[in-house]
Amino acid sequence: MKTLFNKPLTNKKTLPTSTAGSLPKPAWLAEPETLWSPWKLQGNELTEGKHDALRLSLQDQQHAGIDIVSDGEQTRQHFVTTFIEHLNGVDFEKRKTVKIRDRYEASVPTVVGPVSRQKSVFVEDAKFLRQQTKQPIKWALPGPMTMIDTLYDDHYKSREKLAWEFAKILNQEAKELEAAGVDIIQFDEPAFNVFFDEVNEWGIACLEKAIEGLKCETAVHICYGYGIKANTDWKKTLGSEWRQYEEAFPKLKKSNIDIISLECHNSHVPMELLELIRGKKVMVGAIDVATDTIETPEEVANTLRKALKFVDADKLYPCTNCGMAPLSRKVATAKLNALSAGAEIIRRELSASS
Structure with a gap:
């Protein structure tokens, strides 16, 4: 039986809340409300x-x-590139402009030789976090497909080959994070919402390579991106129904990934798509990260109620849609409070009906 901090999962709190990943950095560390801030x-x-x-x-x-x-x-500038910076085979001085997730152009480093990891990237930070709390902890890593989409490959000349190499490296890192006391290791794969053929042909298989041999819980986070203009503009082109999840869900349901983390609140994702992954644990995004408007607890609760039609209560984890690094700390904190309060409303309703 898998455990959260050595406690059986069957004994855990109902509807445990979590965040998708990043939270705002304090102003004395980095420029507020800015991605890739120095x-x-x-x-x-x-x-x-x-x-x-x-x-x-x-x-x-x-x-x-x-x-x-x-x-x-808090210890990384960006959810993908900070991990890549620590690898061999990638030249950050040799840069090329590429289109990231078919959405926006960015200047990215170049893969110039075989990629490898000389030492752990985040393990010391994870140990530090583990020392600070007895609560279950989650650690996010970039997924293989999202990593290759953030680079120019001048060596392997194959997205699939490079993804498999990254999967092996991520597996090394994940095993050390597990040994450091991490309870849930999450792989961020926004690319799963874009490159549907690759996802099903080899993307999910690469992800399973990255989690191979892990005993802790594993999650994949698939969202529609940070609340930045490039992403919000893209969303406006997707029409009244966002059915991207439909492409990957059937194969993800059969995968060894324990938890699927999704964007649900203020989105046009039909909630019934969650039926395609029934039986999996689901981190339901109930907080919109693309607006400064603070959700009310009842709005959060309403999103969770809709999700409960397709996700069993013991498998539902209230969460944020995506990371909140571009928001102010005041707004992000208020949204976290709303998430907790909304989850508590549903816990009370479930308790009253049982």
Whole structure:
């Protein structure tokens, strides 16, 4: 039986809340409300500042009543490139402009040789987080397909070959994170919402390679992106129904991934698509990260009620749609409070009806 921090999952709190990943960084560490913001500190001050920010982020989550906590991605500039920076075979000085997820152009580093990992990337940070709390902790890693979509490949000349190499590297990192006490390892795969043929031909298989041999819980986070203009503009082109999840869900249901993390609140995703993954645990995004408007607890509860028609209560994890790094800390904290309060409304309803 898999456990959360050595406690059987069957004994865990009903509807445990979580976040999809990033939370805003304090202004003394990086530029607020900005992705890829450069650090404001250097050397030992930066190391200490990152850990101070991690502690603050954890405290914000705890005060808001979040059940499965994370580092808020305080020690990394970006959810993909910070991991890649620590690998061999990628030249960050040799840059090319590519279209990321068929959506927006960006200057990215180049794969110039065989990719490999000399040492762990996040394990020391994960150990630090583990020392700060006895709550279950979740750690996010970029997924193989999203990693290849954030690079220019001048070596393998094959998206699939490069993805398999990244899957092996991610598996090494994931096993060390598990040993450091991480309860849930999440792989961020927004690319799963775009490259449907590749997802089904080899993307999910690569993801299963990345989780091979893990005993902790595993999750895949598939969203429609941060609340930045490129993503919100793209969403406007998707019509009145967003059925992208329909492409990957059947194969994901058969996969070894334990939890599927999704965007549900204020989206045009038909909730009935969750029926395609019935039996899986689902992190239901009940907080919109593309607006500063604070959800009411009842709005959160309403999203969860809709999801409960297709997800069993013991498999539903209330969550945010995506990371909240581009938001202000004040807004993000208020949204976390709303998430907890909305989940508590549903817990009471479930208790009253049982």
